[in-house]
Amino acid sequence: MELIKPALGLVFWMIVTFAIIFLILKKYAWKPILGMIKEREEGIEKALQSAEQARQDMHLLKSSNEKILAEARAEKDAMLKEARETKDAIIAEAHAKTKIDTDRMLAQAREAIQTEKLAAITELKAQVATLSIDIAEKILKEQLSSEEKQKTLTGNLVKEVTLN
Amino acid sequence: MPNTVRFLTNKTRTVALFIAFFSLLFSKSFAYDPGEDTLKKKTEVAANGEKKGFDAGKLITEHISDSYGWHLWGEGHTSVSIPLPVILYSEKGLDVFMSSAFHHGTEDVVAKNTYRLEENHIKVIENGVVNEEATAKLTDLSITKNVMSLLVSAFLLLWIFLSVAKTYKNRVGMAPKGLQSFIEPLIMFVRDDVAKTSIGPKYEKFMPYLLTVFFFIFINNLMGLIPVFPGGANLTGNIAVCAVLACFTLIIIFANSNAHYWRHIFAMPGVPAWVLIILTPIELLGVILRPFVLMIRLFANITAGHIIALAFFSLIFIFGEMSAGAGLGVSVLSVAFTVFMGFLELLVAFLQAYVFTLLSAMYFGAAIEEGHHEHEEHHAHDHVQPASQIDMV
Numbered sequence: 262m263e264l265i266k267p268a269l270g271l272v273f274w275m276i277v278t279f280a281i282i283f284l285i286l287k288k289y290a291w292k293p294i295l296g297m298i299k300e301r302e303e304g305i306e307k308a309l310q311s312a313e314q315a316r317q318d319m320h321l322l323k324s325s326n327e328k329i330l331a332e333a334r335a336e337k338d339a340m341l342k343e344a345r346e347t348k349d350a351i352i353a354e355a356h357a358k359t360k361i362d363t364d365r366m367l368a369q370a371r372e373a374i375q376t377e378k379l380a381a382i383t384e385l386k387a388q389v390a391t392l393s394i395d396i397a398e399k400i401l402k403e404q405l406s407s408e409e410k411q412k413t414l415t416g417n418l419v420k421e422v423t424l425n
Numbered sequence: 426m427p428n429t430v431r432f433l434t435n436k437t438r439t440v441a442l443f444i445a446f447f448s449l450l451f452s453k454s455f456a457y458d459p460g461e462d463t464l465k466k467k468t469e470v471a472a473n474g475e476k477k478g479f480d481a482g483k484l485i486t487e488h489i490s491d492s493y494g495w496h497l498w499g500e501g502h503t504s505v506s507i508p509l510p511v512i513l514y515s516e517k518g519l520d521v522f523m524s525s526a527f528h529h530g531t532e533d534v535v536a537k538n539t540y541r542l543e544e545n546h547i548k549v550i551e552n553g554v555v556n557e558e559a560t561a562k563l564t565d566l567s568i569t570k571n572v573m574s575l576l577v578s579a580f581l582l583l584w585i586f587l588s589v590a591k592t593y594k595n596r597v598g599m600a601p602k603g604l605q606s607f608i609e610p611l612i613m614f615v616r617d618d619v620a621k622t623s624i625g626p627k628y629e630k631f632m633p634y635l636l637t638v639f640f641f642i643f644i645n646n647l648m649g650l651i652p653v654f655p656g657g658a659n660l661t662g663n664i665a666v667c668a669v670l671a672c673f674t675l676i677i678i679f680a681n682s683n684a685h686y687w688r689h690i691f692a693m694p695g696v697p698a699w700v701l702i703i704l705t706p707i708e709l710l711g712v713i714l715r716p717f718v719l720m721i722r723l724f725a726n727i728t729a730g731h732i733i734a735l736a737f738f739s740l741i742f743i744f745g746e747m748s749a750g751a752g753l754g755v756s757v758l759s760v761a762f763t764v765f766m767g768f769l770e771l772l773v774a775f776l777q778a779y780v781f782t783l784l785s786a787m788y789f790g791a792a793i794e795e796g797h798h799e800h801e802e803h804h805a806h807d808h809v810q811p812a813s814q815i816d817m818v
Contacts, residue, residue, distance in 0.1 A: 267665035270565040274572040275669040278579050287633035290586035297593040304598055
């Protein structure tokens with residue numbers, strides 16, 4: 262029975278002591294401790310959030326980098342293609358121009374050759390004619406060098422005419 | 426309302442348990458009475474020069490009850506104890522003296538009254554006999570062993586938590602260190618697993634009380650496990666201390682209870698009027714019974730732990746009286762069992778602090794619960810359910 266009979270003195274001291282402990286701890290311990298824990302938790306939360314934000318930003322940056330890179334690559338490809346086309350065009354043009362020039366030159370050469378040839382032929386003809394006249398002159402001189410021969414020839418010619 | 430029905434059966438179970446406990450306690454205390462009589466006979470026999478027998482009941486009762494001095498070692502008149510101040514107030518005025526003035530109950534103290542220490546109680550003596558009427562009127566505010574232990578634990582609590590608070594202030598935003606890292610998980614445990622889950626979003630208001638109660642009970646339970654000064658007082662196993670703690674919880678429940686709480690007690694919504702005639706008294710009884718059970722649970726658990734440990738040690742001396750060999754043989758078993766019990770008591774020290782805090786938090790949660798959220802109400806009842814199961818602890 263003794264055990265379950267609360268002693269009033271102890272009740273009094275317990276109320277006083279517990280109330281004092283409670284008030285002191287409430288003001289000087291629990292408030293700062295809970296405040297700090299909460300603050301730290303919020304800090305950690307914030308840090309985690311900003312890390313996540315940074316991660317997303319990085320991801321975004323990375324994807325935009327990739328985009329830029331892809332664009333640059335495409336541009337490069339386009340430029341290369343254009344250059345190649347230009348080169349081909351230039352080469353083709355050069356080829357064409359050269360061909361025209363060559364053709365023209367060939368034609369000129371051919372013309373010149375023709376002209377030269379004609380000139381040469383003409384000259385040759387003139388020389389042949391001169392030579393032929395000279396030879397004929399020489400032959401005539403030879404054939405008509407004596408009386409007899411002149412008579413023979415004249416006779417032959419007359420014969421021929423009469424025979425006709 | 427299946428939840429209410431289940432809740433009621435739990436409550437009636439608690440009532441039944443409580444009645445059973447009390448009848449047990451009474452039968453025990455009656456059973457002790459003849460023991461005390463034989464004790465008196467034995468002391469008388471001892472005075473006649475015969476060998477005094479070992480009385481386990483007396484030893485255990487002495488250890489778990491309060492006393493005016495702090496006994497350290499020794500027996501009877503040669504024992505050594507720390508004197509503590511005795512503060513008595515009667516119609517004749519205030520008397521303050523040290524408990525050593527009683528000389529272990531052998532001498533009367535003459536002040537404004539004449540006081541005698543009899544069976545660990547101070548009696549007013551008039552003309553050589555005990556004046557029961559004056560004794561009953563005596564207001565006893567003595568710094569007893571338990572009050573001293575209370576003060577020691579108060580200083581311990583203040584020292585621990587003020588220094589931890591200082592560490593927090595000095596280490597803003599840093600990881601906990603030293604004592605702080607031991608205390609912080611406990612604070613987080615009380616906050617996250619006790620307050621947040623039982624009270625809900627408004628838990629912050631109750632945190633200081635819950636933390637104070639938790640650490641007060643926990644530290645005093647642990648100090649009770651230390652056999653020597655400054656431990657060894659059965660503070661949390663004292664009904665007065667448990668009663669005050671339970672009353673604080675009750676006051677906080679009343680101070681924070683809303684209309685919804687009282688409506689559920691006086692007129693449970695959705696219950697026919699004739700049922701209310703039965704239900705309302707039960708609910709009203711429940712309001713008082715809850716803190717009462719809080720008190721009994723803590724008191725009984727801690728006291729039982731002390732009794733068991735002391736009973737195991739008493740076995741050594743009971744068998745030792747038969748023969749020295751039997752005493753030695755039993756001592757091995759007793760020590761082994763006491764070590765085991767010691768570990769169990771460490772668990773109980775934490776568990777009882779937790780249970781007291783958890784149930785207080787649940788009662789606060791029920792008191793501030795808002796009525797118009799039906800789903801939240803069910804949620805709260807779900808939380809109350811395990812509480813009733815913890816009633817069995």
